[in-house]
Each structure stands twice: as C-alpha cells, then as structure tokens.
Amino acid sequence: MAFVPDTPTFAPASLPRRSNLLRFVRRHPLVLVGGGMLVFLMLMAIAAPLIAADPSTMDPLKRLQPPSAEAWFGRDDLGRDVFARTVFGARISLLVGLLSAAGAAAGGLFIGVVAGYNRTFDSLVMRFMDALMSIPAILLAIALVSLTGSSIGILIVAITVPQMPSVTRLVRSIVLSVRERAYVEAAVCGGARTRKVLWRHILPSAIAPLMVQSANVCASAILIEAGLSFLGAGVPPEIPSWGNMIASNRLYLGIAPLTIFGPGIFLACTVLAANLLGDGLRDLFDPRTKRRQ
Template identity: 75%
Template sequence: MSFAVSLRSPGQWGRFRVSTLARHARRHPLVLIGGGLLVILIALTLAAPLYAGDPLKMDPFVRLHPPSADYWLGTDNLGRDVFARTIYGARISLTVGLISALVAAFAGLLIGVIAGYIRSFDNIIMRVMDALMSIPTFLLAIALISLTGTGIGILIIAIAIPQIPSVTRLVRSVVLSVRERAYVEAAACGGARLPKILWRHILPSTLPPLMVQTAVVCADAIMTEAGLSFLGVGVPPEISSWGNMISSSRLYLAIAPFTIFAPGIFLAITVLAVNLFGDGLRDLFDPRAKRRR
C-alpha cells in the first residue's frame, strides 16, 4: 500500500492563498469594496488616539477656523477640532450600528425559529411583531429614550427593538420552508429531540439570509442613530457623534460649511460601505441574485 503526499512550500502556499483571494474578489467585488471600506474605517477609529487629537478640547480663539495645517478640517463653533470629532464620531456610529444589528439578529433569530417551527406560538408571536412594525422606528425609539433617558446602551436597545420584527419575519419564512423537507421529517421520525433538530437542521439554513439582513439592519441603525442624535435624543451632546455634529453645525452652514461636510461625508461612506457589503453577501450566498441583474 502506498500513500501519495502532496506538500507545498511556504511560497507556494502564499501564491495559492493570493490566487484564491483574487478569484473571490473577481467573483464578488462588492464584498471586497464594502469590506475594505469598513476595515479602513475601523482601523482609523482604533488608531485615533495616535493622530486625531482631542475631540473635546475647546479653544474660543479659533472658533469656526477654516481648514489649515493645524486643523485639517477646521474647527466648530466651540473651537473643537472637526477632524478629531469626526474620527471619534465613527466609533459611536460603528459601535451602535454593529451592536444594534447583532442584538436584533439574535433576538429575531430566536423568535423567528420558535414562530416558524412551533405552530402553536406562530400566530401570537407574529401578531406582536405586526404591532411593532406598525409603529415608526423613530417614534418608538424616541418614546423609549424619553422614558429611560439618553445613553449609548439605551440608544442601542431603542434602535434594536424596532428592527427585530423584520429579522423575525425573514427567519420565520426560512424555517417554514425548511421544516417540511424530508431530512427534517426523517430526523423527527427517528426520535431526534427538538433542540437537536433546530440546531443541526434548521439553524444552518437561516444563517446566510440572516447575515445579509444583519448588514441591512446595521446600515439602518447607523442612519437612525445619526437621526436621533440630530434631533437631540441620541447620545449625550458631550460625546462626539456625527448626528450631534451635523445638528450643531447647521446654524453655521452659511459661514462655515466645512463643519457639516466632514461628518456628512463620513456618514454617507459608512452607510454605503455597509450596503455594498450586504449586497455582496447576497450575491455570495445566492448566485441567482447576481445573474438576475
């Protein structure tokens, strides 16, 4: 008996990995573009203390100072560095968007699986979800924040709750189609317990569409956070946030437009990157979606 062993040198493994990544990049460029932009934004926010300066430092002598070598994007009405506040504001938007999306995805996955597989709970759960969907996201978030007060934790919960029904309906629709398949019925007839059926046969089918929906929810959460902060019911004013910056700069738009352009552009780029990443995931998990374009 003989065994054939194929070995690769470190250089060959490197070329193999690069070629594999290049092939995936050609097939799914949206994932590469969106993911690359997000990686750059995350790297900029993590390295902010090394180059961005203090976003809270105020200097009344340089109020509404135009962009210069000392202040790359100028200063706001309180003499704070717009560049530093914009970079640190990315931390708030990315943190709130990502955690809100994960909370909504986890809760929606749990509720959707129960509603889709256990028929006795389906009608009750979906009526509750329909009631939540009938309330506008902003009004529900404002009501929750008004009752509990402002704060990043409260803001995340207030944004995540209105997003749960959309995730629940998606997961439920997937579970309804999967639970009728032969391998699920065979597992049930073979004596498999409900937790094992859900874990091994139901949940894997829900993950690809759930990942795509999570990206959509993340982009929506970032926009919602900016809108709530713009209205004054988001993060506290002393915390650097793109919504707070746009809100405070709108009064000086005629004389200092640079104070509003930076957070607005960064907000647009972030939402675009998340949407591109979500579209790329959709094409990755469902090749038919790409062929229909």
C-alpha cells in the first residue's frame, strides 16, 4: 500500500493581517473613533460642492424657515441654507485647525530641540515662551488679528503663535531627558556631529509625544477660531464659518434653533474627534500601556 504524505495546509495570508487589525481596534478604539470622525469630516468638507447647495445664495422670502427636504437645518435670517453653510464651514475650521497644529508642531519642534540641546539658547528662549504662555491664547490672537487685519492666513498665524509655547516646552523636556542618556553621550564622545546626534538619537524620541500634542493643539485651534469668528475677529462674515454662523443667528434661537445647534453640533463633534484621537495616540505610544497589554 502506497504511502501518501499529508499535504500541508496553509492559512491565507490575509488572516494574520485581519487578526492584527482586529487586535489593534480592540486595544485602541479611541484612535479608530477619533480618526474616523476626522476623516469623515474631511471628506465632507472636500465634497461640500457635491452634497450641499451654494452657501451664499440668499432668498429673503424664505428667511427663518424650519427644516425641510430642501434645507435640512432650515434657513437663516437672510434665507440662506444653514446646512450648506455648515458643510462649507467645516472647510474653514478644519483648515485652520490642521494648519495651526502643523505650524505649532513644526515651530515648537525646532525651537524645543535647539533650546533643550543648547544651554545658552535655552534660558533666553524659554523666558520668551513663558511670557507668551502668560497671555491667554484668544486675547493674543485677537491682538494679532486687530493689528494685521482679518484673513484666513492671518488667522492661522494668530492661532499658531499662542499654541507654540506648549509644544516647545514639551519637546524641550524630552530633549533634556534624552541628551543625558548613555547612547547620546557615546555618540558625542565618538565625534558625531550635532546635526547627526539630533536627527538620529534625539528627534525620534520626540515624535510620538509631538503627535499627541498636535492633536490637542488642533482641537484648541478649532475652538479659538470659532471664538474669534463669534466675536467678529475671525474670517470675514461672507465666508461661512461655524463661529460667525452661531454669532449671526443667536438672536433667533427661539424661532430657528437649528441655525445655532447645527453648526454647534458639528463644532462639538470636531473638537471631540480631535481630543479622542489625541487620547488614543497617547495610549498607543505609552510604553506602560504596551506592557499591560
């Protein structure tokens, strides 16, 4: 009787990847929820012309109409579609939030690394950062906008500058702790250039905390932009923004509540998504969490 060897069975290559994905989702649900909400809002903002009407079209005969199939959130005091303005307003909030977070992260990373590694530069820069942190962020932003004028570019700069000190202090504290470690001292004693030491040995330790802080800065920047627009110091009134929508319709809260609750809910969900993503990234990069898992 002939011997027939057992034929090995191989599991599909997609099964390990699927199990790893499910394990990641189970261990870090905040990253999935927060990131998914932000991706959805970004896609909504990009596809705004396809899913919403022209936000600047006015029809005084339909002013303050209740929600309908034509206007899901009703119409404001000028007869404009509140849902369309809310969708297009996501562009301003996300643009300001993401660019402000990127600018604060880039500037704070550069200044924090230089200040933490160079003791002479450290004292001067950190005293200046302490002075910036002593001023409320929204007041400093109002002052910058008042001096230079109101535009999206100026608004991003006005929000980025007050957010930079917190990122700088975070990066500086990491650099101060990393530069005293044995492998950094060995690289310096071995004749490695300062640029190589910073790039290979110090910067990788600051990337993970910087990503977490950037998510928190993004949430704070979106709130500051809404506050500035509400006070009339943000984007011009003709550009739809969640803050100026709430400000212009606050007198009609009892008549048309969705003119305020519509953009307000979107604003709250965006800030919540950024905060959830930041908390999820913190748990993801925390070595103590990894050891418990």
